[in-house]
Amino acid sequence: MSQAGAMVNSPIAGPKLKVQxxxxxxxxxxxxxxxxxxxxxxxSEGEFICVVGPSGCGKSTMLNAMGGxxxxxSGSVNIxxxxxxxxxxxxxxxxxxxxxxxxxxxxxxxxxxxxxxxxTERKERIAHYVQLVxxxxxENTYPSDLSGGMKQRLQVARALAVNPDILFLDEPFGxxxxxxxxxxxxxxxxxxxxxxRTVIFVTHDIDEAVQLADRVVVLSSRPAxxxxxxxxxxxxxxxxxxxxxxxxxxxxxxxxGLAYEI
Amino acid sequence: MSTLTKPRLWERFFxxxxxxxxxxxxxxxxxxxxxxxxxxxxxxxxxxxxxLFRKHVLWADIxxxxxxxxxxxxxxxxxxxxxxxxxxxxxxxxxxxxxLLQFLRPISPIAWIPVAIIFFGxxxxxAVFLVFLxxxxxxxxxxxxxxxxxxxxxxxxxxxxxxxxxxxLTRVVFPASLPQILVGLRIALGIAWLVIVxxxxxxxxxxxxxxxxxxxxxxxxxxxxxxxxxLIGVIGLxxxxxxxxxxxxxxxxxxxxxxx
Numbered sequence: 001m002s003q004a005g006a007m008v009n010s011p012i013a014g015p016k017l018k019v020q021x022x023x024x025x026x027x028x029x030x031x032x033x034x035x036x037x038x039x040x041x042x043x044s045e046g047e048f049i050c051v052v053g054p055s056g057c058g059k060s061t062m063l064n065a066m067g068g069x070x071x072x073x074s075g076s077v078n079i080x081x082x083x084x085x086x087x088x089x090x091x092x093x094x095x096x097x098x099x100x101x102x103x104x105x106x107x108x109x110x111x112x113x114x115x116x117x118x119x120t121e122r123k124e125r126i127a128h129y130v131q132l133v134x135x136x137x138x139e140n141t142y143p144s145d146l147s148g149g150m151k152q153r154l155q156v157a158r159a160l161a162v163n164p165d166i167l168f169l170d171e172p173f174g175x176x177x178x179x180x181x182x183x184x185x186x187x188x189x190x191x192x193x194x195x196x197r198t199v200i201f202v203t204h205d206i207d208e209a210v211q212l213a214d215r216v217v218v219l220s221s222r223p224a225x226x227x228x229x230x231x232x233x234x235x236x237x238x239x240x241x242x243x244x245x246x247x248x249x250x251x252x253x254x255x256x257g258l259a260y261e262i
Numbered sequence: 263m264s265t266l267t268k269p270r271l272w273e274r275f276f277x278x279x280x281x282x283x284x285x286x287x288x289x290x291x292x293x294x295x296x297x298x299x300x301x302x303x304x305x306x307x308x309x310x311x312x313x314l315f316r317k318h319v320l321w322a323d324i325x326x327x328x329x330x331x332x333x334x335x336x337x338x339x340x341x342x343x344x345x346x347x348x349x350x351x352x353x354x355x356x357x358x359x360x361x362l363l364q365f366l367r368p369i370s371p372i373a374w375i376p377v378a379i380i381f382f383g384x385x386x387x388x389a390v391f392l393v394f395l396x397x398x399x400x401x402x403x404x405x406x407x408x409x410x411x412x413x414x415x416x417x418x419x420x421x422x423x424x425x426x427x428x429x430x431l432t433r434v435v436f437p438a439s440l441p442q443i444l445v446g447l448r449i450a451l452g453i454a455w456l457v458i459v460x461x462x463x464x465x466x467x468x469x470x471x472x473x474x475x476x477x478x479x480x481x482x483x484x485x486x487x488x489x490x491x492x493l494i495g496v497i498g499l500x501x502x503x504x505x506x507x508x509x510x511x512x513x514x515x516x517x518x519x520x521x522x
């Protein structure tokens with residue numbers, strides 16, 4: 001990929017993404033509900049960050065604020081030293097499900113953000129990402145004829161096609177069955193290793209976080225604060241029955257306040 | 263018949279034909295047994311139908327009705343779709359206009375006939391106006407509600423890819439609401455066909471509606487009345503079936519599946 005070359009080893013000092021004292025308060029019916037409180041986080045270029053926390057704690061809110069879809073009540077999000085003020089095609093948000101456009105084919109979806117490219121460039125780019133997410137043969141298929149896993153791969157391809165530096169993924173595999181989910185994690189890691197993007201991945205699945213992330217951000221229950229940040233110092237491919245893996249997993253479970261036994 | 267297996271080809275035609283044959287049999291014997299002199303039997307109607315076709319005015323009547331529907335309906339489409347889309351797109355405008363729409367919508371176009379005649383006199387424009395009224399409201403309401411029903415997700419994705427507001431409207435909101443708009447257009451076409459028959463009974467002196475009322479008034483020819491009714495039904499059915507073909511277009515088909 002020629003266009004990917006620009007972001008490998010870019011000499012930017014400091015973090016790719018910097019979250020400073022981020023706070024979000026929802027106002028509804030005259031009541032104000034604090035959702036996020038004083039979040040601070042530095043993410044470096046090419047890092048894979050997972051965000052976990054109890055359900056409803058504000059993980060998605062955090063992602064929306066980082067992506068520019070939601071204006072923070074206090075604090076700020078900086079990307080490459082610039083304050084985030086709105087959504088931008090340099091950072092794409094991938095949704096849990098139903099994020100692909102059902103009125104467009106696989107090709108149409110991947111090419112959605114590429115209308116400024118010339119016809120041939122566009123075709124090449126689409127072909128590249130069709131191949132990357134292994135949807136060859138489905139170029140002219142509509143999403144209603146794709147499985148859940150294929151739709152999510154399509155959504156990731158559509159996001160990557162516009163060549164963003166950051167991918168925000170909001171529980172992208174949450175609606176998939178458990179077998180597909182495991183396969184999709186492998187696919188995502190493979191794509192991340194070839195494409196070298198910064199990834200912020202929200203999940204409620206502890207195993208998913210430990211299998212994927214360089215670092216795991218643990219949020220507390222609402223109003224969410226950063227409870228802990230765990231570094232996963234296991235090289236890929238990760239052996240999910242190794243003692244180190246299990247130790248980190250147990251540590252995370254304990255952080256979230258879950259018992260070891262059911 | 264099992265509901266799981268697809269009915270075989272002969273079955274798909276056999277059962278509806280049988281049901282129709284039964285209806286005709288009941289009709290025929292009811293006329294015979296009651297000995298009515300007023301209501302026509304199926305044979306009378308068939309003869310009446312043949313007479314209509316021989317007299318050649320029938321084609322002119324069909325043509326007139328279809329022309330009025332086409333003009334009234336297309337005007338409603340041309341005015342209604344942009345208006346409905348804008349109302350869905352600007353909720354503030356919708357809040358102003360919606361109460362008025364909801365108030366005018368339940369007034370049957372038939373009730374507008376006297377008003378139409380005051381505005382346009384007896385003639386085509388009055389009938390076209392009635393068709394327009396009948397089709398306009400369902401189109402506007404379908405467009406407005408379909409736009410406001412477009413999932414926020416799609417708009418967010420559009421914004422994320424750097425689309426301008428106009429592009430979001432044309433590349434996201436419009437295609438996303440198209441299936442629901444088509445449903446509205448189809449309902450509107452059905453209403454247009456209902457309204458033209460009623461309108462032609464009063465506001466003009468040609469068309470299938472006029473044929474019905476004229477056959478009754480000039481000599482109580484109920485065989486011709488029923489023959490014209492059957493034709494109205496068949497043409498309405500053909501219009502609906504043709505419209506349904508649009509739902510098979512691939513870029514809207516997703517909106518018509520139970521699973522989607």
